[in-house]
Amino acid sequence: MQSQDVAKRPAASPTDPVVDVEQAEAALVEHYPRLVRLAYLVLPPSLGRNRRVLTAHALTQRALPRGRASASAIPAQSTGRDGDPGYAFVRLQVVRTALEAGLPLSFRAWPKRAQLPPLLPQVWGLRLFPRSGGADELALDQRLSALSGPARAVYALRGLEKLPDGDVRRVLATAGVDDVDAALREADEAPAQYPLLDSPEFDPCSLHARPTDLMRRRQHGKAALAAAAAVAVCGALLALPGGGWGPDGAAAPAYAENPAAEAALNPGKLTRVVPTAWESATRKDFSVWPARGDLAKDTALLRRALAVWARPGESVQVSATPGTPSGGPAGPPQLLYAGTVDNARVVILYDGLRITRYAEPKDGTKGAALDFARVDGASGTEANAVVLDRADGNVRYLTAPWVKKAAERDLLKPSAGALPMTLTDGITSPLASPAQETGACTSWNVLQLTDDTGTRLTSDLGELVPAHLTAGRPGSAHEVSGAETQHAWAPFACSLGAMRSLGVRSVNAWQYAQQPLPDASGTAAWVCTRAETWRGGGERVLAQFHTPGGTYGAVAAKAQDVAACGARDPQVLAGVLWKSAAGTWYLLAAGGKDTKSIRVTGGMTGSAQGALLAVKTKQGVQAELNGTLDDGGTITGLR
Structure with missing residues (x-):
């Protein structure tokens, strides 16, 4: 239409x-x-x-x-x-x-x-x-x-x-x-x-x-200022033994000879970790992942991947999570994977700060893609998996060598159990990705990984590294591995859609209050979900309200770049307009257990002692929330 x-x-x-x-x-x-x-x-x-x-x-x-x-x-x-x-x-x-x-x-x-x-x-x-x-x-x-x-x-x-x-x-x-x-x-x-x-x-x-792409702009500027010199240099480089460092696949031309850059782009200098390195390592992170894949020794493919990383051509689709630099490697990176996945050749590299994924079609280099994700400080669960391929709404992961089992779980249906997934040389079978769904949220499939220390859940949010899901009060959050925490997450799974492509490192869900509803309507749950990012900024916080019998939680308030509901400041206060079965409108509000009193001003007035407030009102009223804490401090409504 x-x-x-x-x-x-x-x-x-x-x-x-x-x-x-x-x-x-x-x-x-x-x-x-x-x-x-x-x-x-x-x-x-x-x-x-x-x-x-x-x-x-x-x-x-x-x-x-x-x-x-x-x-x-x-x-x-x-x-x-x-x-x-x-x-x-x-x-x-x-x-x-x-x-x-x-x-x-x-x-x-x-x-x-x-x-x-x-x-x-x-x-x-x-x-x-x-x-x-x-x-x-x-x-x-x-x-x-x-x-x-x-x-x-x-x-x-x-x-x-x-x-x-x-x-x-x-x-x-x-x-x-x-x-x-x-x-x-x-x-x-x-x-x-x-x-x-x-x-x-x-x-x-x-x-x-x-x-916009800063590296590409810089390259275009150099080309415009020294076009004739670039042609001469590229011609000389192409005449070097072995093809030099000129155009390679989907890479842009090289404009000057730089020994340090050549070393970083030399496939023979890639770091390759032995398969058993992780077993004796004191820290389990990407630096102890072995090089895997059926094309790990394909020098031509690796050189194309490195060249495109350093100077992506006009036809290359480049993406980077927020806060992730997209420039070339400072030195020879580490090879994590090079192989054929579905209809593409994929190379995954790691330089200590970023995961870089290069993909090209099996029948050429037209349509090549280059993706970056920041992973500095990743260890344990955060270094458990990397997105290997996306196709037809599905996603495949490359898992860490210490992962023993992988399974698929629908976060909206905690009673359904987990479906086992096959692991072949660390590669999972396809998983339906919620990050690529555009219609109604009827399911939210997450990846469940098990190693010698336990079971953990991660969710695809449209980035190279899945986000780690946790539950519990900030500062003492725990894994979403038991039936109780999985049921607690279920009404709020679809809210993860608001956190796509933000560079999210982990998402924690915390039920900070329960509130008896007026007119004997049961008990509602107040939950705060907080997304932490790799760059340490841009955190997304949602306060959500879930009534008995409802399938999904409703977003009552949201904020970005705030400390609320986090380890530094676990306090949170939010309100919502709610209509009872009797047709009466109420302003409901709730704070954490340290909230001494709540008051409402603006389009209406009201107050309550303790962490809960329920005041009759009318539809569409605008109001502001403020609270007092047990230690004498103050708190404002999340917004």
Whole structure:
């Protein structure tokens, strides 16, 4: 449905109000953040987050009329926009051009301006993307990405603009959508979680900035400044015995001869550990992994992997977990694996700080990929497994030599038991990966590994190294190996989706309070899940609320880069609006066992002694939580 055509704009009616450029500009400036958010929601997610952000700004900035224009007077539903034809006009322009941007290019017609990358704004050297939301926002974003452009427009106009369906029909028809009824029906299939559209996840005006590939930029700069010299040097290097260190597979050209770099890229100097080294080692980490795989002696493959690591070519897909440098190795790295996996040749290397995975197709080097993950300080469980391959929604792991058994366990179904997996030279059989699921969360498969010291669970979060799962009070967390802790994790397994691709080292779940619910509705559980990262920053904390009989826990509060619910500060306070079976709304809040009292201010007032609070309220109220600790300290609600 993504290819649904947007028809030619209908002619303006003589009765439509006339909008001049000054009136439209005033509306655009006043409501710019809302219009950019609307464009971002309608644009196809296939553009990628960086281009989607820039395109949303470009389309909004181009929404002004060239002179005087007639506008469809569709009423806006929020204060400050009611009956404003200027706002109605620029909103219509934003919707129309965002829909056009999602149309596929065709050889039968010239591309529309909205289908081309924007000339302005442009940001060189940075990738821009909105701040990450929680599990609910992530699930909604995935659901919206499956809709067609017109259906996303329907959803955004309903939820963001609060337009009734009659006005939505008129906007889409004026924007040129052929089948408005089909778009309305398709949008009806998405959950009506309209308040989430106001979250930072969908705000292209509040952005994170990260650099583009720094090494590649440096290489391009050198090429531009010394193109002639580079050609001469590359020609000389290619003439060296053995092919020199010039272009190799998917690697970019080498620009200068450097003895230290040559040593780091020499397959003959790779560190190879003997298979029994781990048995006498005082520390079990990646440094004692042996070199494995059927291609461990393939010098040509190893040289290509090292060359691409040092200078990835334009066609190489490079990814790195947050906080992981992607430059070449400082010296000869250690070989962990080189072999054939499914339809690819894979090489895994370790340089003491990073795990680097190089993969190329079996029939060539086109489409090669290079992935980096930071693993400094990894030992024991954190060095138990590395992702070897992903294919068809499944993942294979290469496990540590001390791992005795591997099994698959569905974290959502703790009573189902674990399914044994085969281990062949340390390689597991395929496991369905939750990191690649885009639909509803109906299962969360984790990897269960057993060695001489016990059994541990790890979860694939879309990175090279799976995250270690634990349970218990911060500072005394333990493994999720027993039935009790596995049942405690089950309602909160799907919240791991909010922690994908953040460079997560471990995730701990801790039930910090139980609360009797009003109106004799049973007892609810308050659980805090905290994700620690390899880089020591960017921690993600979720406070979740689980009612009796419910399958999943609901995210009550979330925060990032805070010490709460961690070893340094185990305190946590969170609240949620809850509706009883009798139809009464309550504000419920809970803190840890060291909480002496809780008070609520803002849209309502209330207080309670102890770590629990329950106050009658009304739907949609906004309030702030503050608490006092037994030692006289204070705590604020997680946010």
